[in-house]
Amino acid sequence: MPASRSYDPHPSYQPxxxxxxxxxxxxxxxxxxxxxxxxxxxxxALDWDALTDGLMSAVRSAGREVDLLDVRGCYATAxxxxxxxxxxxxxxxxxxxxxxxxxxxxxxxxxxxERPAEGGVTVVSGPGASLCAPDVLWYADLPKxxxxxxxxxxxxPTGVNLGRPDEPGDLVRLFYTDWPVLDxxxxxIAGRVERWIDVQDPLSPASLDGDALRTTFAxxxxxxxxxxxxxxxxMWGGQWAASELGFTPQAGNTALGYELIAxxxxxxxxxxxxxxxxxxxxxxxxxxxxxxxxxEVHRRFGTSFPIRFDYLDTMGGGNLSLHLHPQEQYMRDVFxxxxxxxxxxxxxxxxxxxxxxxxxxxxxxxxTMREQVEDAITNGTPMPVExxxxxxxxxxxxxxxxPAGTPHASGAGNLxxxxxxxxxxxxxxxxxxxxxxxxxxxxxxxxEHGFANLDTARRGEDVTKDLIQQPRxxxxxxxxxxxxxxxxxxxxxxxxxxxxxxxxxxxDDTGGRFHILNVAAGEGAVIETRDGRTCFLAFAETITxxxxxxxxxxxxxxxxxxxxxxxxxxxx
Numbered sequence: 001m002p003a004s005r006s007y008d009p010h011p012s013y014q015p016x017x018x019x020x021x022x023x024x025x026x027x028x029x030x031x032x033x034x035x036x037x038x039x040x041x042x043x044x045a046l047d048w049d050a051l052t053d054g055l056m057s058a059v060r061s062a063g064r065e066v067d068l069l070d071v072r073g074c075y076a077t078a079x080x081x082x083x084x085x086x087x088x089x090x091x092x093x094x095x096x097x098x099x100x101x102x103x104x105x106x107x108x109x110x111x112x113x114e115r116p117a118e119g120g121v122t123v124v125s126g127p128g129a130s131l132c133a134p135d136v137l138w139y140a141d142l143p144k145x146x147x148x149x150x151x152x153x154x155x156x157p158t159g160v161n162l163g164r165p166d167e168p169g170d171l172v173r174l175f176y177t178d179w180p181v182l183d184x185x186x187x188x189i190a191g192r193v194e195r196w197i198d199v200q201d202p203l204s205p206a207s208l209d210g211d212a213l214r215t216t217f218a219x220x221x222x223x224x225x226x227x228x229x230x231x232x233x234x235m236w237g238g239q240w241a242a243s244e245l246g247f248t249p250q251a252g253n254t255a256l257g258y259e260l261i262a263x264x265x266x267x268x269x270x271x272x273x274x275x276x277x278x279x280x281x282x283x284x285x286x287x288x289x290x291x292x293x294x295x296e297v298h299r300r301f302g303t304s305f306p307i308r309f310d311y312l313d314t315m316g317g318g319n320l321s322l323h324l325h326p327q328e329q330y331m332r333d334v335f336x337x338x339x340x341x342x343x344x345x346x347x348x349x350x351x352x353x354x355x356x357x358x359x360x361x362x363x364x365x366x367x368t369m370r371e372q373v374e375d376a377i378t379n380g381t382p383m384p385v386e387x388x389x390x391x392x393x394x395x396x397x398x399x400x401x402x403p404a405g406t407p408h409a410s411g412a413g414n415l416x417x418x419x420x421x422x423x424x425x426x427x428x429x430x431x432x433x434x435x436x437x438x439x440x441x442x443x444x445x446x447x448e449h450g451f452a453n454l455d456t457a458r459r460g461e462d463v464t465k466d467l468i469q470q471p472r473x474x475x476x477x478x479x480x481x482x483x484x485x486x487x488x489x490x491x492x493x494x495x496x497x498x499x500x501x502x503x504x505x506x507x508d509d510t511g512g513r514f515h516i517l518n519v520a521a522g523e524g525a526v527i528e529t530r531d532g533r534t535c536f537l538a539f540a541e542t543i544t545x546x547x548x549x550x551x552x553x554x555x556x557x558x559x560x561x562x563x564x565x566x567x568x569x570x571x572x
Contacts, residue, residue: 004524004557007245007538011226012268012276016219018212020270020277023204024058027195030209031059031136035116039124039134040197041189043182044162045147045174048072050202051140052125065120069113072126072165079106080163084177088334094446095426096176098336103128103185106163127162127182130189137189140197140205143278144264145230147174149250175425179263187286187303198277206275213279214287216269221288222548223533226541227265227281231257231313235435235443238317240349240415245540257311259542260516262304262422281305294513294547297569300492305422306339307493307567309518309542312416315351320409321432321443322357322385325423327405327453334449335426342491343402343420346565347394348520348540351413354394357385358408359463364388366456373430373447383431390463397521397563399486399495401467405455417518419486419495419567428453471497479504482566492571498554498564500525505555515545518565523558537564 021027031038040055052068059066076082083101104110110131116122124132147160151169160169162178191214197207231247237255241247247254258264262281270276284292285303293301312320325341332338345356369388375381389407392400394414402408402420407430410416428450432443458466471483479501487494497520500506508515517537519525524538527545529552536557537543545552556562 004536005538007540009229009245009247010268011228012270012272013216013220013225014271015208015212015269016215018209018215020206020208020275022206022275024054025061027138027197027205027207028055028058028062030195031121033119035118035120036135037113037115037122037124037132038136038138039129039132040138040140041130041185042127042140043142043147044127044178045150045160045169046140046142046199047202048126051199052123054203054205056123059121059123065117067116067120067122069111069122069124069132070126071111071124071129071132074111075106075163076108080161080167082106083163083181084173085336094172094444094449095335096172097334098180099177100336101181103181104131107131128185137193138195138197139186139190139193140199141278141280142199143266144179145232145258146200149232183263183282186280187282190283190286196277196279200278206270206277208269208277213269213277217279217284217287220267221284221291221546223529223531224527224535224543224545224549225267225284226543227260228268228278229257229259229542231255231311235437236314236318236320238313238315238415240313240315241311253317254313255317257313259309259311259518260544261308261310261424291548292514292544292546294510297513297547301339304338306569307516308418308420308422308424309516309567310418310420310424311348312345312410312414312418314410314412314414314416315349318412318435319433320411321427321429321445322389322407322409323427323429324407324450324453325402325404325428326426326449327455330453331404331423331426337423339421339423339492340404341421341423341426342404343418344486344495345400345402345408345410346417346419346495346520347396347398347414348417349415350394350396354413355391355411356394356400356408356414357389357391357411358400358402359390359406359467360456360459361386361388361390362460364459366451366454369430370451373445376431376434377442377445377447380434382434385431392468398468401469401486401488401491403455403467403488403490405453406458406467407454417520417565419565421493477506480506482506487570492569493567494570496566496568498566500554500556500562500564502556502559502561505553507551507553509551510545510547510549512547513569514547516542516567517545518542520563520565522556522560522562525557525562525564526555528553528555
């Protein structure tokens with residue numbers, strides 16, 4: 001049985017059929033002999049000049065002539081505007097519909113490099129390099145968190161957004177244009193990539209042979225797998241993840257903890273203590289959708305992994321903004337997502353007296369609320385939030401249901417586990433407590449979107465009855481029980497809780513639909529699958545059990561009762 005341990009911020013998996021190597025010379029050594037065109041594709045937010053300098057130096061050191069074609073210089077005039085979808089309403093500075101463009105739309109005609117002299121290498125680099133019909137295709141990647149953090153801090157130079165060489169980095173552009181276009185392109189070409197390159201260390205990038213990566217992911221798609229977690233910092237962030245899990249705050253606090261947010265999540269592949277590549281979790285969905293998601297879930301959601309787990313840490317921090325998320329039709333029509341951002345809050349830890357704001361009060365008046373929102377923005381007048389939105393005790397172990405259109409906020413002093421639908425970039429904020437950032441700026445408040453989506457029907461006692469549910473025992477045995485702690489007809493997933501006594505074990509079965517598990521109380525648990533895989537899941541960790549895993553068992557570890565939050569798709 002795997003030994004118990006504390007939270008692991010760097011879960012990793014050994015490659016199958018290959019080895020992760022470090023440095024450009026090791027990657028170049030794997031190139032075939034003879035004249036060839038080598039394409040290195042990847043996202044826009046890389047230091048492409050440094051990458052090609054390092055690569056070409058290694059090629060020359062291997063005794064081969066090398067030339068360079070940077071496809072960024074071959075994009076059409078105003079290529080960046082070709083791929084962007086105009087916002088709705090026009091001029092909206094907060095959001096844009098997800099772009100449906102292809103990387104090929106960046107070009108009037110795809111460049112065709114000349115073949116090099118005998119033994120030479122022509123390197124074609126940049127987003128879209130794979131379109132030039134290369135002999136060898138590599139993919140260079142940098143996890144999305146780097147670009148997001150750098151743009152937010154104003155650190156990235158011009159040219160980091162796709163097709164905008166002279167513009168400073170822009171988050172709206174990054175989220176709603178660049179990432180959809182680049183992710184779609186990456187997913188389309190990943191099956192023929194011959195080397196995956198992780199450039200988190202630009203001087204000595206780690207890389208893995210493409211066949212070995214695909215073989216590794218084929219194995220991971222059938223057994224429990226964790227993604228690499230991380231926390232970012234915001235104005236409201238707390239200190240719990242720093243003090244309890246050992247994360248180093250980026251900017252003084254640990255606010256939003258990315259346990260499993262599929263569009264940004266990565267899986268670490270490589271030896272412990274050695275070179276590792278961080279590969280997008282999304283490729284598991286692309287290459288093995290039925291193994292990972294299950295046949296019925298794949299049929300509804302395609303290759304979109306539909307549930308996310310993340311932490312909101314306000315322990316020692318402040319209130320989240322008062323906000324809500326788009327209702328289903330609005331999400332489709334205005335933002336371009338095929339499903340919407342339903343959420344739940346599970347209170348993992350809390351300070352005495354902490355609260356959760358959720359749902360309209362019975363006498364809430366929308367016109368008055370709007371006037372007060374606008375007065376706060378225009379004149380800095382504090383908004384009496386609890387005149388409009390109910391305040392509830394943040395009891396540890398309570399789940400709060402937050403269907404789209406419901407105003408809500410986690411209060412200061414909470415560690416909340418969000419168990420939510422995957423869309424995560426659509427917080428339609430009304431009020432942010434008059435906070436200013438380090439530069440004295442107020443946070444953007446897209447309140448018009450918020451009022452367009454406000455569910456005014458569910459209020460008063462209906463909020464408590466529908467959205468703050470009491471556990472219902474689904475099944476039970478010797479030393480264990482499974483409870484339903486949250487389910488609503490309008491939400492496609494349910495949240496359960498497994499309660500397991502010390503040394504007891506519980507049998508479970510994916511039943512053809514993936515499960516996500518998180519240890520919310522107790523030391524941890526051992527997960528055993530029918531094919532003999534075992535893994536230990538420590539307190540606060542999250543793991544995906546793919547649909548293909550089928551039957552599995554969970555045994556509690558440690559002297560205390562273990563509580564495991566479990567999410568699954570229940571309606572397709």
